[in-house]
Amino acid sequence: MKRRIKVLQLHPDYNIKSQDFADLGEQIFHALPRERFETVNAFLRGRPSAGQPVSRAERSVYFGFTDAQLKGMRIRAMWHLYRYCRRERFDVVICNRFKPVNMMLMLNRWLKIPLCIGIAHGFGEYDRAYRRRQTAGLVNAAWRFVGVSPAVKQYLLDCRCGFTEQNTVAITNAIDLVQAEALQLSREQARAELGLSSDVRLIGALGRLVPVKGHVYLVQAFARLATKHPSAQLAIIGAGREEKRLQQEIERLGLQGRVHLLGFRENALRFVRAFDIWAMPSLAEGLGLALLEGMSGHLPVIASDVPAMKPLIEGAGGIAVMPGDVDSLASGLDTYLALSAAQLRDRGEQSYRYLSVHHDIDVFRQQYLDLIESSLPEVLA
Template identity: 25%
Template sequence: MGKKKILFFIYEMGAGGAARTLLNIINNLNRERFQPVLVTLNYNGSYESELKDDVTFIKLDTKRLSRSIFKLASIIRKENIDLVFSTIPRVNTIATLATFCSFTKCKNVVREADNLGGTFKENTQLLFFGLVYRMSSQVVSLSEGVKENLVSKYKLSRKRIKVIYNPVDLEKISVLKSEELDGSHDNIFRQGGKVILTAGRLVAQKDQATLIEAFRMLQKEVQSSLIILGEGPLKQDLEQQINSAGLSGKVHFLGFQKNPYKFISRADLFVLSSQHEGFSHVIAESIASGTIVVSTDCKSGPAEVLEGGKYGFLCEVGNSQEMSGKIIEALTLPEPEKQSMIKAGIQRAGTFDAKVIVKEYEAVFNEVLSKKKRR
């Protein structure tokens, strides 16, 4: 039996968790069984350089997702693709329609990565996505919480959904976390006091504003500095909040970092302040780096990754006072308890090892490819 061609479709190989997940799956995919093809819109993504050399990489000549259906369908035909894999709702919609319009035997698998919905408009849109998802060969959710959201808001059958956690490249983390910092970054860690770190796009979902307020509240208790990795539209608003709180010089925006692990591994604490997550790749990466985590108990990933607080600390979404208290508790742990939690976290991270998780994806691909195409 020849190799099966798997086409991975994403908006761009940018700085987000979805792109990192695809990168880990593509690079760890069994080359004796599968041949990966990556297709993106016409953008330059920060993870492109990390793709293995044997990956066929195609960029569509458009930056508009809505114009990519027939272009993608054409590639499916020309490249003799056996299966299309995609993630993120709008991308999943295009991938599913393109697979259908290719008029081939190609199958498709869609992955849902977040707990979406809330307003009437959003919930109505999710019903539409659910209708399209029913056309796919298989739906994958990256946590049990996301699966429940797919059932309740997308109106999908539980039987059509498989839960597969995000793959974390532990081997890569073990190498990159020891990389040296440049002088200006290294100085932050040499100022004395504790270093708190967060990473994520500067958008409302990540709610760095609550973290900054919690950081302000703990100033009298713990000498500390805060590092924020990531870029986004709310940077100016967050900078104004920092200045108004008198925290200038204590909070450091370092932008997107291709190697966040060298910062995470050196930090005393990683904090996630999100309003909602599907899984939270960065929490798994943090415990794998040997760093203790404080996270909001948002729907739905953090509590699953940390097993209800067994491997880290959880606090209420948007509650800066409780977050501040949990940060202080984490930073003042007696050394034996601290080391015990770090060791347990590293063991927990093994559950998400890319080599293990990608085998689960391969099993799904094999199962889907063995079935007759749904029409």
């Protein structure tokens, strides 16, 4: 009987959610049949508190490194990770984001793990020249790299530091639609739980309240339409350091009662059907997972045409706007708000059909399984 292939997935932080409909790491584990793969999930920082969810991997490891231990030379963290991997003798290590990738690039010179996969979730990780030089000197035949969208893959290739057409692929994020739709409340239930009126046309957004998400431009764009569309309201689900600034902007523009900052909501996807229009005004995104979440709720989408999202918006028949451009965003919102309820529903169904065809979770899982199997012939023999 063949031994099982031993797979470690390494994350910078503990980040397991109670639902994994859109969790890239957990969906990779879904792709690996237990009779053939032994799976371990590891986190450099953080660990679950009592009652918090754990990974579906067979084992979870929490290294518990501090921020200080993961800066600079990281000697203690590197030595601890090296000893752990040497003892466990993994066949595959999957690294999420720059820090785990960088650490394993250095350590695998000695560990000689047959296959290492580095996943890039966005842009900018290799902008610094010294990072590109270091990476170029460490990439070898054991490595494969994944961009979470074609745009992220192209970013990696353009860095010219060891990422090539031969070792780099795009595997676009997907959503488990069956699980996602089972979570979603009805329009009436969602609005009731959020404390929102049942008889308004509602623009919705979901995301951390940080500058890169562009929520301030959404608020400003809505202000230009508030008088023209008196039955329209805007609601944003999320928390973050921009909350005070957004609240001040809402007050400055006289939008109290028309714009709602709803704060953090556990399993926020439950509320997606509360909205009539889904907005994502980000200034930059690696993929724009929240955009897919809006599509899963059968909603028409309006979003910034940053490289990672533009193909999704166009495929879904949505409205693409210039990032950070209030005029463009206001014009797009006005177009949607001028449609009848039936026309909006038709646009939402077009969005959902695109998602179900082009971001199928089974395809996502199969692509990761194929990547591992095609890259490990000596282990599978």
